[in-house]
Structure formats: C-alpha cells, structure tokens
Amino acid sequence: MLIQFTIENFLSFRDEVTFSMVAVNSDNQHSDHLAQNEAGEGRSVLPIAAIYGANAAGKSNLIKAMSFVKSLVVKGTRSNQSISVTTFKLGDYDKEASKFEFIFTHLGSQYSYGFILNKEQIIEEWLHGIPKGKKKEVMYFERFTSTSSKKETSVEFGIILKGRSATKGKDSNRHLNLKFIATGTRPNQLFLTEAIDRRIEILMPVFNWFKNVLMIVPAESNFKNLEVGVAVDDSFTDFLSKFLVFAGTGIEAISTDMVELDFDNHFPTMSKGFRDSILEELEENSVTTVENSQGGRFLLFKDKNGLVNLTQLKTSHRHENGDLIDFSMDEESEGTQRLINLIPSLYILGKDVEKVVFIDELDRRLHPLLSRRFVESAINYRSTGNQLIFTTHDTNLLDLDLLRRDEIWFVEKNKNGISDCYSLAEFKVRPDLKVEKGYLNGRFGSIPFFGDPKKLGWFEYEEASSSAVS
Secondary structure, eight states: OEEEEEEESBTTBOSOEEEEOBOOTTOOTTGGGOBTTTTSTTOOBOSEEEEEOOTTSSHHHHHHHHHHHHHHHHHOOOTTOOOOOOOOTTTTOTTSOEEEEEEEEETTEEEEEEEEEOSSOEEEEEEEEEOTTOOSOEEEEEEEEOOSTTOOEEEEEOHHHHOSOTTSHHHHHHHHHHHHHHHHOOTTSOHHHHHHHTTOGGGHHHHHIIIIIEEEEOTTOOOTTHHHHHHHOHHHHHHHHHHHHHTTOSEEEEEEEEEEOOHHHHOTTOOHHHHHHHHHHHHHHSEEEEEOTTSOEEEEEEOTTSOEEEEEEEEEEEOTTSOEEEEEGGGSOHHHHHHHHHHHHHHHHTSSSOOEEEESSTTTTOOHHHHHHHHHHHHHHOOTTOEEEEEOOOGGGOOTTTSOGGGEEEEEEOTTSOEEEEEGGGSOOOTTOOHHHHHHTTTTOOSOOOOOGGGGTHHHHHHHHHHHHO
C-alpha cells in the first residue's frame, strides 16, 4: 500500500510537497476503511483518496510525477539519453535538482525509495526499509553520483544486501558483485533498475511494486488489456456486463469478435510504414492495440502459427422485438466508452492481488450519480491492501457520509504558479458539515477565482448591439 509520496521541483510543484495516505487518528468516521498498522504500530493507511482542485491547479501533475517515477524505474534510460524530467518553469529552476520519494508496503515489508536528479544524471538514490517481521528500519543502499565531469558513481550497501561478512565466502562474492554493478551503473540510470537487470533478487519486490502494483490510468487512456480480458476471462466479462447493466447504459452484454487481420479491409488508410511498425511490434510482443480513423479500437495478436488475428469489442442492446443487436465500441457514447475503460480498475480492486490504482479525472464524461456509485463500489468491493486514488471535479463526492476528512485532498496553485496539496483533515470541521457547499464557497481554497467579466468588454458590446437594434 502507498503510505506517502513526496515531490519537489517537478512541473508546477516547485517546493517539496508530500501526499499522504496515512489516516489521522482524530478522525473517527468510517473506521472500517482503515488498514490497521500498515504504516507502523498504531498507524493506519487509507484505502481511498479523492483529490480536488481548480483547472490547472496541478492535480494531474501529481499523477504525472508518479508516472514519471514508474517509467524511470521500470523502463530505465538508454546510454547518453537525457532524463526527461520537467522542472518548475516559472523561475530559474531548470538547473536545480528534482526530488521524488515513495514510502510503501509490499509483501509484509515497508520501503522508502527515492532519488534526486537533474536532466543529466541521478545525483542521489536511496532505499531503506523495514523487512517483514522486523521493527527497525535498515539501509538497503545509498547511491551518490558526483556532478563533476567524470560523474563517478559510488554506492554504500547495507548488511541486508551485502551480508554480514563482506570479506568471507558467499558474502564476499555478493559484495563484489554489487560493487561491480555499482561501478557499471550509468549516471543517467537508477541503480535499482540496473540491479534488477543484473538479477539482484532481493530488490525485486521494490521493482515489482512499481511495475505491477502501481497502476496509473490517465484521463484519456483506454484500459490496455480490455479486449484480452473479455476474450479469455469469463468472470471479468461477467463483472463488466453486470456493472454496465447496473449503470443503466442499455448494454446487456459485452463480448469480442475475432477475425484474421486484413490491413486493406480493416485499415485502408494506414500507411505502409505504420503497418510495418505494427508488424515489428507484434514480432516482439505478440500483442498490440491500434485504432482506425473512425475511432474504433482493435487488439492485434499473433498466434503460435504466426497468423495475425484482430479482435474488437462488441456490445449487445435489446431490440424492440426482444432480440439482441450488436454494436461496435465506436457506436457507444463517449461516456459509456469511458465507463467501460474504468470498470476493469474496479474489478482489479476486488481481486486478492495488491494494487494501488491512480485514476486521473474519474468523473470525466460520467454522470455525478454514476461517479458516486463507482466510488461506493470501490470502497465496498475492494480487497484488503488495495487502494484507489483519483482526481475529480465532482463535488457530489464531497460528502462525509462517503469519505473521511483525511481521504479528501486539495491541490491549489498560488499567484506565482506554485502548486501545493493539503488534506481536509487540516481544517477543523464538524462531522455534519456540508463539505460540498463549503468547498464551492472557497472555505478550503483550491477553487478557481474569476475576475470581473465586465472587464472583458462583452457587456459593452451587447449594450451597443441592443441600442443599435432599438
């Protein structure tokens, strides 16, 4: 589970800011939400958080920061490649370092992993943790890379990595191997990523948390494995269909059609170069997703015989005569398509597999009542250890009957363009407070402030036009 995330000098976050999922002990509401002692003895972790803020306040930037870290850890960098970190631009911070740190639990252990970097190199990197069954935090490694022209990297290893006797037997060989990996770690590469490439198994849980547990759903994204899930997982298909019926979309079932790929028929306007790139990707991954010019989405996969098949989702609606009629995805409304791509997150949260799901703009194209039902379902259906964190403008969710005070967060940007984030728990509010009304009235900040519309000149134009007509 995510305990907290800290960022500094990234996009609109100039100063160090920490987003925390640790429960506030003074909040006694919805005690059934809490994962007890996940952040240490007597400290509970929250399963859900809603993040509010005006347009351009920095809500999406918080999720972009998490996505940046995940990509850097999982994919790494190429030799001589600059690091694609975007610093705070409304000041002289381009040459200043940026900082990122995650504290999380995974498989019974707690980890604190972070790094400081600029566009050229990783300057510092660290991993500390409390191993499963232990109470004391230990160092796994601390990495430093000089900012001189040589950019030399040194890594100090804790006992848990190098062993207690770094000069004898297996411990000696392990320590020598670690030093060799450290020496070979490029300045622009994370040591964690390099160590995983070199099969340092003790660090695999940390890497796997970023790769498999941390799940980020951008506002405009489609669920990557949707077609695969519908095609091969009956329980997933059943869950998806039932939620679509529950949501009143008019869809009674969802399924897939599979045919042999014919580029000329299915993608007549696609260039030869793009066709070739798709076939190359299929050689490497055996599966990819493409869209046609009409917005239809298809899953392409190569079977064991080398045949490329095309799979497309189809929905079924009830004809007035009682028959089921098939629709393609691009015939469904944008709101329904958005819901179809969100429901898999809900399904995943209910599985006994650890997930931390971040959704940007949960309410995008959804009716407020449907957004609320989605959140209620996520709270009630979730499996222990799973978390849902989302950004939203839907004030219908600002309800203490639904969420705790510490589960409601705000992101606000000041007059200098600097974003900050804070929790409703920082305010003294009554349990019966109408949070939605207080938020819209500006009591908690994080709302847009408008200028005088008369200064736009529109009203003068309208008055002149009215006079001319009369």
